[in-house]
Amino acid sequence: MERNEQVSQIKMLLSRLDSGTNVDAGGVRLNPTSSYTDPIVASSERDLFFRGHPQLLGLSGDLPEAGSFFTANDLDTRILATRDDDGQFRAFVNACRHRGVAVEEQESGNKRRFACPFHGWSYDSRGALVGVPKEDHFGEIDKDSFGLIELSAQEKYGFLFANPDPSGTVDIDELLGTELSKEFEAWNFGSYSRLGGDRYDVDCNWKLAMDTFGETYHFNYLHRDSLATFFQGNVQCYDTYGRHHRMILCKKAIHEMREWSEDRWDITVAGLPVYWIFPNSIVMPSDFGLYVVRAYPDEETPSRHTSVISFYVRGDRIGTARSNTVAPERQALLDTAPLEVLSEVAEGFAAIIRDEDYVASASQQRSANSGAVEHVMFGRNEPALHHYHNTYRAALGQEPLPLI
Ligand code: FES
Numbered sequence: 001m002e003r004n005e006q007v008s009q010i011k012m013l014l015s016r017l018d019s020g021t022n023v024d025a026g027g028v029r030l031n032p033t034s035s036y037t038d039p040i041v042a043s044s045e046r047d048l049f050f051r052g053h054p055q056l057l058g059l060s061g062d063l064p065e066a067g068s069f070f071t072a073n074d075l076d077t078r079i080l081a082t083r084d085d086d087g088q089f090r091a092f093v094n095a096c097r098h099r100g101v102a103v104e105e106q107e108s109g110n111k112r113r114f115a116c117p118f119h120g121w122s123y124d125s126r127g128a129l130v131g132v133p134k135e136d137h138f139g140e141i142d143k144d145s146f147g148l149i150e151l152s153a154q155e156k157y158g159f160l161f162a163n164p165d166p167s168g169t170v171d172i173d174e175l176l177g178t179e180l181s182k183e184f185e186a187w188n189f190g191s192y193s194r195l196g197g198d199r200y201d202v203d204c205n206w207k208l209a210m211d212t213f214g215e216t217y218h219f220n221y222l223h224r225d226s227l228a229t230f231f232q233g234n235v236q237c238y239d240t241y242g243r244h245h246r247m248i249l250c251k252k253a254i255h256e257m258r259e260w261s262e263d264r265w266d267i268t269v270a271g272l273p274v275y276w277i278f279p280n281s282i283v284m285p286s287d288f289g290l291y292v293v294r295a296y297p298d299e300e301t302p303s304r305h306t307s308v309i310s311f312y313v314r315g316d317r318i319g320t321a322r323s324n325t326v327a328p329e330r331q332a333l334l335d336t337a338p339l340e341v342l343s344e345v346a347e348g349f350a351a352i353i354r355d356e357d358y359v360a361s362a363s364q365q366r367s368a369n370s371g372a373v374e375h376v377m378f379g380r381n382e383p384a385l386h387h388y389h390n391t392y393r394a395a396l397g398q399e400p401l402p403l404i
C-alpha cells in the first residue's frame, strides 16, 4: 500500500475512534441460509468459481528457486506447480498422460523429474514427457504431444495464479483491476518467503469461512480474550474494487501514531489490511509478513469446506528488500525476533481462526442445515458481508440482496 494511502487510512480510523463512528453499509440485508446449504447453488459455485476461474495457488515464495514445485489438491483439478530451469512459474494438470495417475503426490519440494508411480512415465519441470519405460513394448507415441496438460498461469505482484480449466486464461491485472494491482505492487509480496501453514477441514460452507473475515463487530465477544486484547473491535475502513474488497482493521497500537511523525506511520502497526480476492482468498499483510487464507468447497456437501492457511515472512527479514515503511523501533523488534518466534505468532493467529471463528461458523452451518432459520442478517457495520454475497449472487445470475 502506498504511503499516502496508509496515512489516509490511519487518519480515517483515528477519526472514527475519536467520533465513535464506524463504516456504514447504509442498511441491513437478509441473506437466505440456503446460500450455505443448497446443493444446486454449491454445484454452480464449483463450476463458475472453482473450475473455470483463475485460482490463487500461492505466492512466489512457495517456489523459491528453479526446480521448486508444489501440488494443489483442493480443487477438482489437481495441479502441479513448478518453477522451471529458466525460473518461470508453470502449472499443470497433475495427471499422467498414460492413464491419469497423479505424477506427484508430495506437497512441495525440489525436483527436475516427476515420475508417475504407476508405470514410471516421467516429465520434466516444463511438463515435457521425457521418459517412457520399455517404449518399444508400449508402442510408438509422439512424446512431444503428450506432455503434462499445461494450464494458463501467471506470476505477478508475488501472486501465483492459474486457471484449472485447460482452455481458460489468466490475466492478473484484469482480474484485480488497475487500482488493486497498483496497491499489491507496492506491497512487494514477491520478496516474501514461506514461513509455514496449516489446513482445517471445517463443518461449514466455504462462504461462511469467508464471512468470518468480513467484520470486526464480533471481536469484543468471540475474540474477547484473544484478538480483542490488541485489536479495536467494531471500527474499520472499507473499500470495494470490483469483485474484490479491502478492509482495514484497527489495532490498539494505532494510538502510537499520535506520537509519531506521519512519515513513520505504518498501516501494519496501526491496523491489519484484509483483502478479499474473489472468490475464495483472504490476504492479510501483517507487521512481519503475510497471512493468506483460501477456502475450498467440499466435493460431497455444501456443509463442509477446507481452509488452507499460509504464512509468509517479509522480504526485509531475509535481506532482499528492506522496507522503508516500518518505523525504526518496530523494525528493530522484528529484526531481533527469530523466525521460529514469528512462526509461533503466525500459528497462534491461525489457531484463533480455527478455535474461535470456525467454531462459530460451524454453529451457523448447523442452524442453516436445520431448515428452521430462513435468513441471517448483515448489519450496517458489516459492509463486506453485503459485498461478498451480492458479488457471489451476481456471478451466479441471482438478484442482489435488497437493503431493508
Ligand atoms: S498412469 Fe502414469 S505411467 Fe501409467
Ligand SMILES: [Fe+2]
Pocket (backbone or CB within 6 Å): 212, 218, 222, 223, 357
Ligand atoms: Fe474473527
